Amino acid sequence: MDLLNMSHDHLLLNHVPTIGTVIGIGLLLLSLVRRNDHLKHASLEVFFVVALLTLPAFLTGMAAETEIIHRDGVNPAAIVAHHDAALQAFALMQLTGAVAWVALWLFRRRSKAPAWVIGATLLLSILTLAMMTPAATLGGEIRHPEIRITEDAPPAATGWLTRAAIQLLVQDNRAVWPVAETLHFLGLCLIFGVLSIVNLRLLGVMKAIPFHAVHRLLPWGMLGFGVNLTTGMLFFIAAPMQYTTNTPFYWKVVFLMAAGLNLLYVTVSAQAWALEAGQDTPIFDKAVGASAIVLWIGVIYWGRMLPFLGNAF
Amino acid sequence: MGLVTTVVLVVVVTVAAVGVAGYLLDRLADTNGK
Numbered sequence: 001m002d003l004l005n006m007s008h009d010h011l012l013l014n015h016v017p018t019i020g021t022v023i024g025i026g027l028l029l030l031s032l033v034r035r036n037d038h039l040k041h042a043s044l045e046v047f048f049v050v051a052l053l054t055l056p057a058f059l060t061g062m063a064a065e066t067e068i069i070h071r072d073g074v075n076p077a078a079i080v081a082h083h084d085a086a087l088q089a090f091a092l093m094q095l096t097g098a099v100a101w102v103a104l105w106l107f108r109r110r111s112k113a114p115a116w117v118i119g120a121t122l123l124l125s126i127l128t129l130a131m132m133t134p135a136a137t138l139g140g141e142i143r144h145p146e147i148r149i150t151e152d153a154p155p156a157a158t159g160w161l162t163r164a165a166i167q168l169l170v171q172d173n174r175a176v177w178p179v180a181e182t183l184h185f186l187g188l189c190l191i192f193g194v195l196s197i198v199n200l201r202l203l204g205v206m207k208a209i210p211f212h213a214v215h216r217l218l219p220w221g222m223l224g225f226g227v228n229l230t231t232g233m234l235f236f237i238a239a240p241m242q243y244t245t246n247t248p249f250y251w252k253v254v255f256l257m258a259a260g261l262n263l264l265y266v267t268v269s270a271q272a273w274a275l276e277a278g279q280d281t282p283i284f285d286k287a288v289g290a291s292a293i294v295l296w297i298g299v300i301y302w303g304r305m306l307p308f309l310g311n312a313f
Numbered sequence: 314m315g316l317v318t319t320v321v322l323v324v325v326v327t328v329a330a331v332g333v334a335g336y337l338l339d340r341l342a343d344t345n346g347k
Contacts (some may be wrong), residue, residue, distance in 0.1 A: 093328035100336070182324050190331075223331050230331060268333040 006063030006244070013057035017074040017093055018136045021129045022052030024100075028122055040118065041107055042098040045264065047125060051097020052260040055229075056253055058090050059236065061139070063244040065069050068143070070192065078142050078151035080164075084157035085135035087237070091161060092131050092200075094229060096124040104267050105218055163237055170238040177238075181227065190224025192296055195259075200287030204281050211275035217266060246310035252302035255295050262292040 024046040031039035065083070068074050097302045100121045103113040171174050198214045198221075200206060205253065206214075236243050243249045265288055266272060272285055281289070306312035314322075 106341060175316055175323070178316070178320050179323045182320060183327055186324070187326065214338065215344045220335050223335050223338075227327070227331060253324075297328075 003126070006060045007067045007249075008061035008229060010057065013053060013060055014131045014136065014139060015049060017057055017089065018048060018129070018132050019055045020053070021093070021125055021132060024050060025122070025125050025129060028118070031120075032122075037107075037112065040113070041104070041268070044113075044121065045158040045268070046109070047100035048097050048104065049120065049261075051093050051100070054090055054097075056257065057147045058086060059243070059253060060212070062235055062236070062240045066241070066244055069247065070086055073145070074142060075153045077156065078138065081156050081292075082135065082138040084162040085138050086178040087163065088159075088161050089128060089131035089135040089155065092124065092128040096223040097228060099265075100122055101222060102219070104264075105215075108215065108270075108273055109212070149224070161291075164222030166234060168235045180234050183227050184231040184235075186302065187224040189220050191228065192300065194218065194221030194224070195263065195266075195292060195296055198261070199289040201275070202266065202272060202281055202285045204286060204289075207280060208277055209296060211272050215266070215273065218263075218274055221263070224268060237243050242306070242312040246306055246312055248302045248305040248310040249312075251268045252306075253271070253304060255298040256303060259292060259295040259299055262288060264294060266292075 020178075024043050026048060031037070031043055048140055061083070065079050069076055069079060099117060103117040103121055106117060107113045137147075138154055141154070145151075156162070161200035194217045197206075197217060201209060201211055201214045270280065270286075275281060275285075
């Protein structure tokens with residue numbers, strides 16, 4: 001198995017959004033039937049991790065496209081239809097992951113998540129599954145003629161959330177790229193600022209502050225992440241060739257995945273939450289805090305190196 | 314509208330929207346006892 005083969009990585013990762021969402025919905029429904037908060041918490045964590053893994057699933061898909069689009073028996077229109085369906089499902093998946101994260105954050109702060117946020121997660125996850133299933137089918141049909149109902153390519157998606165619409169937006173408005181770039185840097189400041197404070201406290205710096213005080217800042221970091229995910233996806237979709245063959249970009253995504261798991265840890269950890277003012281942190285938390293800071297610096301470093309070590313711009 | 318004006322306007326509006334969202338989320342942060 002060659003993990004540097006992005007087409008192969010796409011084949012491995014593309015099952016996660018569909019199967020993961022089914023597992024998340026199943027756990028959440030079971031938790032509601034059994035009135036079990038542990039199951040509910042687990043389902044929210046599943047949604048968050050699945051949303052995280054949906055990012056490389058989407059990105060490697062674009063690399064797989066460039067690999068197979070000129071091969072015999074591959075209809076480029078079928079790839080575009082799959083891409084746009086996947087993009088719309090991806091957006092809903094990220095929304096589900098974000099709302100699930102808010103629920104996890106509230107779970108930690110109040111020891112119970114309000115019904116509205118659980119209801120919103122369930123609704124969004126069902127909508128995500130409804131979008132993800134056709135996206136997955138369209139993807140399978142690209143290389144599996146045996147499952148196609150007709151030999152015609154499926155009709156392309158319409159609306160503003162398609163590759164064609166996004167590329168047109170960037171080509172026709174020269175303000176879009178600098179706006180997105182400016183917001184990407186502001187979002188980065190929010191993420192790095194908030195997560196530096198939280199992880200420095202885990203490292204044992206600023207012991208006078210109890211952990212629950214810095215935990216309160218986390219939504220600001222998540223908002224920064226939302227801004228950067230949106231603007232980052234705009235860059236990627238508008239100019240995919242700058243990224244799909246760019247090694248620093250893949251390192252950036254790997255570091256981002258690990259940093260995302262750290263965000264989940266600092267959001268839900270009971271051990272970290274229990275840290276009162278003046279208390280030092282256990283060695284495990286110190287290791288988590290230190291590694292998170294290294295990971296976020298890594299995300300910034302690989303992002304900055306896209307044009308220098310890679311082939312962007 | 315010029316490029317700089319457009320960039321500044323959109324960035325300011327987005328930052329304001331993030332600020333409002335952050336404020337609303339922060340209002341949810343109050344905990345029982347902590």
